Amino acid sequence: GQQVMQIPQYQHVQEGEDFTTYCNSSTTLSNIQWYKQRPGGHPVFLIQLVKSGEVKKQKRLTFQFGEAKKNSSLHITATQTTDVGTYFCAVYSGGGADGLTFGKGTHLIIQP
Amino acid sequence: DGGITQSPKYLFRKEGQNVTLSCEQNLNHDAMYWYRQDPGQGLRLIYYSQIVNDFQKGDIAEGYSVSREKKESFPLTVTSAQKNPTAFYLCATNSGPLTGELFFGEGSRLTVL
Numbered sequence: 001g002q003q004v005m006q007i008p009q010y011q012h013v014q015e016g017e018d019f020t021t022y023c024n025s026s027t028t029l030s031n032i033q034w035y036k037q038r039p040g041g042h043p044v045f046l047i048q049l050v051k052s053g054e055v056k057k058q059k060r061l062t063f064q065f066g067e068a069k070k071n072s073s074l075h076i077t078a079t080q081t082t083d084v085g086t087y088f089c090a091v092y093s094g095g096g097a098d099g100l101t102f103g104k105g106t107h108l109i110i111q112p
Numbered sequence: 113d114g115g116i117t118q119s120p121k122y123l124f125r126k127e128g129q130n131v132t133l134s135c136e137q138n139l140n141h142d143a144m145y146w147y148r149q150d151p152g153q154g155l156r157l158i159y160y161s162q163i164v165n166d167f168q169k170g171d172i173a174e175g176y177s178v179s180r181e182k183k184e185s186f187p188l189t190v191t192s193a194q195k196n197p198t199a200f201y202l203c204a205t206n207s208g209p210l211t212g213e214l215f216f217g218e219g220s221r222l223t224v225l
Contacts, residue, residue: 006154033213043155045213087170088154090214097168098192100214104154 004032004091006103011098019076021106023089030092032072033100034063038085040094046074046087076108115139118203118217125224131190133220135203142207145185145214149200158201161186167201190222197224198204 004023013019025034031050033041047056048067049072056063064076076083086107090100116137125131135144143162147155157170161180175194180186190197199220204214 009152035214041218042219043214044216048212099157099160101157102147102154104152107152 001013004089004101004103006089006106008106009104010107010109011026012036012109012111013071014063015076015081019079019108021087021089022071022073023103024071025091026070028069028109029070031074032065033090034072035088035090035102036073036085037074037088037105042083079108079110081112116203116215116217118159118201119221120220121135121218123222125222128192130192131197131222133188133190133203133222135186135188135217136184136215137186137203137205137215138184139205139207139215140183141205141215143205144180145204146186146188147202147204148177149202149219153217155202158188173223185224191206197222202207 007022011019031048032047033048036046037043047063049063052069054065055069060077064073072089074087086105088105089103093101117121121133126154145160148158148160149155156172158172158176159168159170159178164180164183165207167178167180177189200219202219206214
């Protein structure tokens with residue numbers, strides 16, 4: 001199935017600092033999704049990107065899809081303690097019927 | 113409250129025993145999925161079903177079995193053939209392939225002693 005590499009695996013920041021996680025693929029993606037999982041919780045959908053070069057914003061979160069549709073990023077401005085968790089990118093494999101393939105996630109740890 | 117219900121939330125079993133995890137949904141979604149999550153890892157697909165009475169193996173199906181007799185239900189059995197069954201199991205649904213977001217249940221944490 002489709003493979004996506006997500007970096008970094010862990011990120012420690014001071015509260016108020018910015019945070020970015022990256023998702024990379026060796027092949028062109030039809031779309032990409034981002035999920036957040038709080039500690040002890042389940043993944044929750046954040047956004048889906050479809051178009052080349054697309055940029056979407058949700059309050060302090062900015063999502064980008066690369067021009068070649070092979071990479072994506074999630075940027076959080078001025079992190080807050082509520083941002084703690086693991087952020088996953090996910091892509092549909094093969095013909096799409098066989099579910100989402102998830103990256104390994106970036107664990108965001110915030111120090112107050 | 114609508115959504116996806118997984119049970120039990122926590123389960124302890126002895127090695128060699130089969131275990132069945134329940135997943136029920138009232139979202140009227142056609143597609144259902146089972147993922148496994150290990151500490152610090154991403155989610156890996158075990159089995160999926162796009163329609164009643166049909167299901168397909170995912171990336172790590174060995175040692176697991178499923179059934180889809182009703183649209184609302186997609187139980188997962190972790191058999192004794194699964195070598196490392198201790199993990200967090202997540203059930204998810206969406207309205208069909210390539211149709212947007214997955215909705216997840218709260219998960220079942222299985223510990224094999």
